[in-house]
Amino acid sequence: MRVLGLHLAVLGLLGVLQLVLPPFHHGMVARIMVLAAYAIGYNLLLGYTGLMSLGHATFFAAGMYGAGLTIHHWGFGVAGAFLAGLVAALAASAVVGVITLRTAGPAFLIVTMMLAQAFYLATLYFNELTMGEQGFVLSGLRVGFGGRGVDLTEPVVKYNVALGLLAVCLLGSLAFVRSPAGRVLVALRENEERTQLLGYNTYRLRLVAVLASGLTSGVAGVTYTLLFSYVGSTFAGVLYSIYPLLWTLLGGSGTTLGPLVGTLLMTYAVDVASGVTDAYLVVVGVVLVGAILWAPAGVVGGIRARWARWLP
Amino acid sequence: MDLGPHLFLALLEGLVGAFVLALTALGLSLVFGVMRIVNVAHGTFFMLGAVVTWYVSTLTGSFLVALLAAPLAVGAVAILADRLVLRPIGYEPESTIVATIGLLYILEQVVLMTYGPYARPVAAPIYFRVDFPWFGYSGYKLVVAAVAGVLLVLAWLALWRTTLGLHLRATQQDREMAQAFAVPVERVYTLAFGLGGGLTALAGALIVPVQQAHYLMGLDALLMSFVVVILGGLGSLRGTVVAALVVGLSDGAVSVLFSPTLAKIVATLLVGLVLAVRGRGLFGEESA
Numbered sequence: 001m002r003v004l005g006l007h008l009a010v011l012g013l014l015g016v017l018q019l020v021l022p023p024f025h026h027g028m029v030a031r032i033m034v035l036a037a038y039a040i041g042y043n044l045l046l047g048y049t050g051l052m053s054l055g056h057a058t059f060f061a062a063g064m065y066g067a068g069l070t071i072h073h074w075g076f077g078v079a080g081a082f083l084a085g086l087v088a089a090l091a092a093s094a095v096v097g098v099i100t101l102r103t104a105g106p107a108f109l110i111v112t113m114m115l116a117q118a119f120y121l122a123t124l125y126f127n128e129l130t131m132g133e134q135g136f137v138l139s140g141l142r143v144g145f146g147g148r149g150v151d152l153t154e155p156v157v158k159y160n161v162a163l164g165l166l167a168v169c170l171l172g173s174l175a176f177v178r179s180p181a182g183r184v185l186v187a188l189r190e191n192e193e194r195t196q197l198l199g200y201n202t203y204r205l206r207l208v209a210v211l212a213s214g215l216t217s218g219v220a221g222v223t224y225t226l227l228f229s230y231v232g233s234t235f236a237g238v239l240y241s242i243y244p245l246l247w248t249l250l251g252g253s254g255t256t257l258g259p260l261v262g263t264l265l266m267t268y269a270v271d272v273a274s275g276v277t278d279a280y281l282v283v284v285g286v287v288l289v290g291a292i293l294w295a296p297a298g299v300v301g302g303i304r305a306r307w308a309r310w311l312p
Numbered sequence: 313m314d315l316g317p318h319l320f321l322a323l324l325e326g327l328v329g330a331f332v333l334a335l336t337a338l339g340l341s342l343v344f345g346v347m348r349i350v351n352v353a354h355g356t357f358f359m360l361g362a363v364v365t366w367y368v369s370t371l372t373g374s375f376l377v378a379l380l381a382a383p384l385a386v387g388a389v390a391i392l393a394d395r396l397v398l399r400p401i402g403y404e405p406e407s408t409i410v411a412t413i414g415l416l417y418i419l420e421q422v423v424l425m426t427y428g429p430y431a432r433p434v435a436a437p438i439y440f441r442v443d444f445p446w447f448g449y450s451g452y453k454l455v456v457a458a459v460a461g462v463l464l465v466l467a468w469l470a471l472w473r474t475t476l477g478l479h480l481r482a483t484q485q486d487r488e489m490a491q492a493f494a495v496p497v498e499r500v501y502t503l504a505f506g507l508g509g510g511l512t513a514l515a516g517a518l519i520v521p522v523q524q525a526h527y528l529m530g531l532d533a534l535l536m537s538f539v540v541v542i543l544g545g546l547g548s549l550r551g552t553v554v555a556a557l558v559v560g561l562s563d564g565a566v567s568v569l570f571s572p573t574l575a576k577i578v579a580t581l582l583v584g585l586v587l588a589v590r591g592r593g594l595f596g597e598e599s600a
Contacts, residue, residue: 113538278429279424
């Protein structure tokens with residue numbers, strides 16, 4: 001009960017925050033909430049299944065391109081594009097999952113990275129379709145509500161759609177990790193052989209985890225495109241595979257609130273650093289090394305270990 | 313140009329690329345074989361080698377001095393990284409990967425702060441043209457291939473004919489047994505990491521006159537090294553060299569005949585699939 005209460009309180013706080021935030025931070029937090037949904041998807045795999053992927057940008061970008069390309073080239077509406085993005089992300093996770101799950105450990109990591117790089121290069125190679133690095137901007141994204149439409153680029157709409165997405169993903173992941181399926185994944189993370197011995201099909205469980213994780217990341221990608229009206233291959237690049245790893249680690253992998261905390265801290269850290277130097281990505285490196293050396297459990301993980309054993 | 317000469321040029325480019333790639337990837341293979349860790353900052357060492365070469369050869373005016381300084385400086389950076397970061401986390405595979413990703417960004421961004429976002433060339437120390445009936449070819453590129461070849465042979469000799477090589481091989485085969493036979497395993501680890509960094513820095517230094525030094529040049533080197541090391545079998549040095557020749561040649565051919573991007577797509581997809589189907593890589597059986 002207090003677990004659910006805490007999560008609802010966090011969401012409620014974010015809901016109230018939009019009334020007081022100045023415009024810049026208003027937009028920033030909206031973006032963070034979408035990216036946090038991406039991190040939540042990543043955490044399903046890293047935190048609860050124990051698989052470290054370096055290719056999640058593929059899922060995020062598959063959602064993006066699935067939605068963006070159908071709008072740009074075929075004139076899809078928002079709902080149709082949303083669906084197309086989901087299908088693309090699901091297809092990408094199925095392909096990646098089936099191939100990568102034949103490996104384990106560091107090999108899994110390298111294969112996910114390789115496939116993601118192939119996908120990224122493909123977005124550059126087919127640049128007549130995707131406009132490559134430069135990307136393309138979408139315009140006139142509206143959702144109809146009984147005759148009158150709502151403009152998705154309107155700040156208020158943006159913020160609340162992002163909040164809605166975060167709520168769905170956060171509560172969804174909470175429900176998932178507390179469900180029997182989620183518990184088995186944790187068992188799998190802790191001891192594969194014993195889980196196998198208990199009669200679980202570990203391959204199928206892992207595939208389910210990859211699909212769930214990829215789909216969540218994809219939904220975040222779709223939403224990002226719809227709210228910020230932009231599609232570009234940057235989001236398929238290596239940095240966007242490393243970001244969710246960083247956010248999850250910093251916040252605390254294997255905790256439901258960790259990804260949100262990590263994304264919040266890191267996005268602001270990157271923003272502050274980019275005001276100081278062009279080489280702002282140095283904070284990415286410093287935080288990664290620092291986290292692995294001194295705080296492998298992350299912020300929320302550390303809080304859980306010290307003060308609140310009940311945190312999920 | 314006709315198809316024949318075109319193909320010849322493609323093979324020539326591929327061959328030069330293959331030797332440099334073999335030298336680049338050798339360090340990664342060594343580090344993986346001996347230490348059982350994946351060094352994601354490997355490409356960054358390559359880039360550092362190129363950047364140091366630019367600095368030293370601009371300051372001293374001598375490319376040869378730079379060629380010596382680059383592997384030493386980068387080797388020192390690698391050893392420092394090993395002591396300060398990798399040893400404290402106990403070389404745990406996944407933590408090491410995260411830590412080396414962090415290292416990658418730190419080093420890359422520090423270079424961006426100091427060296428800047430420019431691509432800067434270094435004049436080749438020797439300049440001559442080899443004239444084929446259809447086109448002229450940079451003689452320096454052929455020299456690079458030859459030097460890389462010589463260095464590969466030297467590395468092989470060092471590995472099989474010296475005590476250090478014996479220690480490296482012993483640690484690779486069985487860490488605990490090696491320790492029981494008084495091989496200073498910790499020092500061997502540090503040395504392997506330093507050597508790995510130094511070797512790839514040397515490859516980076518050799519390539520500067522052809523490619524220019526840029527702070528982002530490491531990513532390609534990293535990915536191609538991964539491709540080669542995996543295809544050749546994780547931890548198998550002979551496999552790495554053979555795979556480098558195959559990948560380098562085909563990469564050169566596809567780059568010249570079609571497009572460099574397509575060549576990279578083919579290579580990365582290929583390696584993903586090989587690793588998924590045959591986890592140990594093509595020559596993996598000889599790895600311990």
